[in-house]
Amino acid sequence: MSMGETSLREVKRAATRRALARTTYEMVLERGLDDVTVDEVTSAVQLSRRTFSNYFAGKEEAVAEVLVLTVQDGLAGWTTPAGGDLLTGVRSLVEHQFAGDLPNVLASFRRLCADHPQLVPFWNDALWRTWSLAVGHLRSTVRPGGDGVDADLAMVTGAVYGVVSRHFGMAAEEHAHDPGAGSLDAVVTGLTRVLARLEVALGPEGDAAVRAAETAGGAEIARRAR
The missing domain is CATH 1.10.10.60 (Homeodomain-like)
Known part of the structure; x- marks a missing residue:
């Protein structure tokens, strides 16, 4: 062939x-x-x-696949910001995804999981797969090969995944009938707060803290070796 x-x-x-x-x-x-x-x-x-x-394997898996397809479509239509750093790229991608169909899909899945708990494991699996897709895409397009890029990427995308999964993955099980548990406003607020904190962590202040920690760690190792 x-x-x-x-x-x-x-x-x-x-x-x-x-x-x-x-x-x-x-x-x-x-x-x-x-x-x-x-x-x-x-x-x-x-x-x-x-x-x-x-x-x-069944209807549940087919339904959950829509989340993966939605994120794939969003990744295909996203343009990496020119000259942007890792956090700029992540922020741009999040904004791009939430400007498309993703919010409606997230909201609909929350309702479906509340009515059909058997969907929850398929939903959580799909959520994890979309995170893996996004990480792979970012790794290949944003600051590839940069110093510490893998560690920074894991930290930033892990934080974003944590916010979304907390509001939508866990909401289906713990807060199925709480109208505010998985609201889009709550997710946007959570993402804004997390990205703002990461901006400090990845900026000059964060770099200085890392250098100080490395220096202190090196001094401690040298002290123990004496």
Whole structure:
């Protein structure tokens, strides 16, 4: 099989996966998980049940895939800020994602998980996958190879993931019927606060603190070696 044929096959598989996920998500969003069957989904997209099984283990996995697709689309449409540092890139990406479909998808998943707790593990898995996608994309586009970039990237993206998962991942289990638990305003406020603190940590003040800690640590090691 030629490279062109392989690429075309991959494009078709991605389109099929997207169609199955989107159709399942829209049906479940409209009618509820229990009132949608795999046969109805495959009939709507004119595919077989066997094809569905080749892509997803069940309706829950197909529904959760929409979060991954939404973030993938956002990453594809995002342009890295020219000359920006790591934090500028992360802030730009967060703003870009939240300016698109992601807020609506997050809100809809919170409602779905509240009504159908069996979706929660699939949702949490999808949330983790989107974080991994974002980290990989940032690593390849923002300050690649810079000193300490991996440690800084892990710190910044980990903080962002923590805010989003706290408000949407945990909200489904702990605060299923609390209207404010997973509100977008709360997420935006949390992200703004965290990014502001990280700006200090990654700035001159943070660098000075790191140098001081390294110096103190080196002195302590030397003292113990005597």
